[in-house]
Amino acid sequence: MKLLKSKEMAFADENTIKLTGIPSLVLMENAGRTASQIILEKFNFDRAVVVAGAGNNGGDGLVIARYLLLAGKEVKVFILSDTRKKLSPDNLKNLEIFESFGGEVSLTGENRLRKLANAVKEADLVIDAIFGTGFKPPVKGYRERAIQIINRYAKGVVAVDIPSGLSTDTGQITGLHTKADITITFAYPKIAHVMYPACEYCGEVYIVDISIDRSYLKEIKRFVLEPSQLILPKRKKNSHKYSYGHLLIIGGSAGKTGAPIMSALSASASGSGLVSVAVPQELSSIFETSLIEEMSIPVDSHDGTFGRKACRQIKEIIKNGKFTSISVGMGMSVNENTLKVMEQVIKIKMPVVIDADGINNLALIDSFKLLLQKRKPPTVLTPHIGEMSRLTGLSSKEIVENMEDVAKDFSRETGCYVVLKGSRTVISTPEGSVYYSIRGNEGMATAGTGDVLSGILGTLIYRLGVEEGLKTGVYLHGLAGDLAARDINKESMKATDLIRYIPQALDLLGSYRSDYRFYYSIDPLKPYLEGSQERENNNSFYSN
Ligand SMILES: NC(=O)C1=CN([C@@H]2O[C@H](COP(=O)(O)OP(=O)(O)OC[C@H]3O[C@@H](n4cnc5c(N)ncnc54)[C@H](O)[C@@H]3O)[C@@H](O)[C@H]2O)[C@@H](O)CC1
């Protein structure tokens, strides 16, 4: 599904209203009606308080208030404005409708905050409709105090569109904001719903189809990866091992033999027909004993790393072998000879995934951007934040706060695919598409998980084509991590556990089907991934 910024959403809203003839009040009705349905399904409650702002987010809140009233709930509405004159036309209209249905509304400027606090204390649930996509920081005065009241006293919070006080277009926190149990957004998710730390305050995110004309968003090439949209590798009955590719892994050095081994095992688990690992000769016996199905190719070594002749030998190996893609860099170390190996590898006309020390070596070559630009076959770089910092000279902070732009700029400049790994992983393509993955968890912040990814990606870029291979590979890797976290725990899980969970992750992706509904969760696999601890913590109040 697409992932939007507030301006893009406003553009689609405005054009839908102007050019399709659907009135804005109908969009608001669609938004509020389905949102109230979600609220009634997800929560057991009698008393709700709706805290509404003066804009259209508040208008949505008033529609929700009406449907909750019709459902027999006790509903109190507080509008954070000192006068009705400041309300947006659709907000005011829905306020009047709500009142004609017998609803109770308090205009809450400076002086009714005590009343609001008492109502919030007594309520089972607060609907936060203060600010939506029209929010501009900072929050001040009585609105700030209203948010403090919600944060202090609310037993449950539903955010309409976004927790009020969060800025839609960034994962960064700009000031005080509400903290929601669930967030119900409209048409498409926005950046704050998926990027840390903001997304932690959204709770589970639901997306409601409000009848926006999608043709106005054709140009947007920013997506959240969805399991139903991913292509999976398939086997043909009439086939042989060469039908499924031969991945060449290049890496390893003394003390870091585990990295290419994990990469090789992951490649086999994700469906590579054959896997070979080119390694420093003196470490060869380690690979011979650790790898059974995968082959190792010893090359010249010196002091536990690649030797002087390794570069030429690797060139020959590739010339004479029938490889279909290369993953390079895992545990390779950085020295004069590995630098030469990297210089050689990027000249080879074959799709390549460059990871870890492959990136660190590359960053030391003066003209590395030029060399990348010159490459005809696809190049994939899989940097974590530190490696991206080495490639770009940007600080970690700059990268974390602008993952999409940093990855996109690098792709544009070099013609490479970038898989920028962090608490969220962002994929960017040379054509300017960006994919966000919401899969994976903090348990994967442990040594070796990147090596696992390099094996999966090296395999799937051949099996599925580069773009689809990266999308499926990144999601699969995160899903294996989420399954491991569910069954083991986030502290104890290790990179090798991820390899063990690749089969189950592939099965889950293969069996998952989605149906069209007026609303859906941003994470449809969540029910499959809840650990025993989460299941126990789910009290009957938030029932799903
Ligand atoms: N037709 C549409 O455009 C639709 C809009 N929808 C809703 O409308 C929302 C966007 O509505 P709006 O553009 O009216 O904006 P919002 O309702 O998000 O917020 C804007 C209001 O808050 C005020 N405001 C913004 N930042 C402030 C601050 N820091 N301190 C004090 N006041 C502040 C603005 O002056 C304005 O009154 C969406 O989030 C969504 O909930 C939905 O009803 C679906 C259809």
Ligand SMILES: [K+]
């Ligand atoms: K809100």
